[in-house]
Amino acid sequence: MDRLIYTAMTGASATMGQEAAVAHNLANATSTGFKAELHRLRAVPLQNTELKTRAFVADASVADDFTPGPLQHTNRALDMSVQGKGWFAVQLPDGTEAYTRNGSFEVSANGVLQTRGGLPVLGSGGPITLPPDVEVAVGADGTISTVPRTGAKNNTTSVDQLKLVNPPEQDLRRGGDGLFRLADGNPAPADPAVRVAAGYLEGSNVNVVEQMVSMISLARHYETQTRLLSVAQEMDRAASQLVAKG
16 A cells, blocks of 8 residues: 555656646747756665665656757847857856856946856856957857957957867756756866857757647646545545454
């Protein structure tokens, strides 16, 4: 009896966690550069030699879908997209690095190239700073060049180069802010093979239809688990009545 309760109870709890993940994916179906979260259930035996036949259901195989999303043309100079594999590097408030595929950048009042959330974008020597009153052009290798809006407009100056990285995907961990870090906490080395498309943004790789089907399936799984708990309760009640009559 208790084996049924273990399985149904933990299965229902893990299914609720999966439903939350699917809802999070759907909420970010239009978020630039978003990578879908993947969840899988598996059985975990109890660490108790007296209950070898009991097992919990655990959402212990959480992963991320790193498939590139569709490119959307914006024709905006500070919109950038990584082509294929790779990441933009940004600087967190504590000075450490994080990685994103969201290349919708802007320039702060101090001339610092940053994300929409205010995190500095890293170049070859740290945060990238742009001079005032210039037009920006970004090369395929991440080189940032500027042309003055006034005066000699044929005077092109190379300012910096984006730090583009491509660490092994299995070493990346998603943080609560949606950014990725290396599991060991160290900065990833720049990869000269990563390419950038200027004037484009990468869309979310969430498949809305697939996620909706998954949500319906999970709702049915949860309903089944709760029904099993009710069955276990009825079986326990019937057994108690038989014992009382005996």
